[in-house]
Amino acid sequence: MTPVRGHPEIMPGFRWHDVETDEVTIRAAVGGEGPPLVLLHGHPQTHLTWHKVAPILARRFTVIASDLRGYGDSAKPEGGVDHVAYSKRAMARDQVEVMRQFGHDRFAVIGHDRGARVAHRMALDHPDAVSRIALLDIAPTATMYARTDMEFARRYFWWFFLIQPFDLPERMIGADPDHFLDRHIADQIKVPGSVDPAVLAEYRRCYADPATRHAICEDYRASAGIDLTHDAADADARIRAPLLALWGRLGTVGALYDVLDTWREKATHVEGHALECGHSPQEEVPDALLEALDGFLAPLRGE
Known part of the structure; x- marks a missing residue:
């Protein structure tokens, strides 16, 4: 584990490390004290x-x-056969190893978007490690693909664009990565001014790396392939940890799915509700998100 320069001006009180797992290096920011909690x-x-x-x-x-493998300043390995290096199983394994290196064998996890899909797989593959799980603005991957219709394809076109064979999406995005990233975020954010310019600059810095863009495509290719294979094999499995599902009332997921019902098909104890935002509650309505998390995480503090 190697200390590195991070962004204390953006996340005060945190320390940054490059954590060597068995397979990759993961960039992680660590702060605070108390029961362990990982954010994906x-x-x-x-x-x-x-x-x-x-x-x-x-x-x-x-x-x-922490940055998921392929994203931010984490390592970006080759995808391999069936894009297995970007399966949510591999990405979940990374984060479990990171937590163990920080001394935490059991922890709560909060995941947004792709990170929530990693958290879903983590709760199935490592049930003894996950104490509680909060998922932000997703329905299960297999459910969303199985129920695809014209409205979903129109709203989430990148689910079908990024999975195209190498190197079509990589080349097309590479023509103007800032524009693709900015439009992607702007179309999903429903609370104006939510994305801090300094944070957006970091998103752009990372997206400017062709290796990042390729890794992102591999992530989506895995979700449309090997992840669905893993999900099918676990079709009867259920997440044992208490699960909180939160979603944006103004976004796509809440508009197209009964979010709680989709997760009740996958977990034994599910609660949750909509928030007044689009896709990214942690940036759009942080106070409302914190309020929802406070009650859900209270048992970890013995409350």
């Missing part, structure tokens, strides 16, 4: 997406916010 970001963000909520959570928890 989505696409096209990095761990800095949590900058409005992580310092508050760190008053009561030991918070680890």
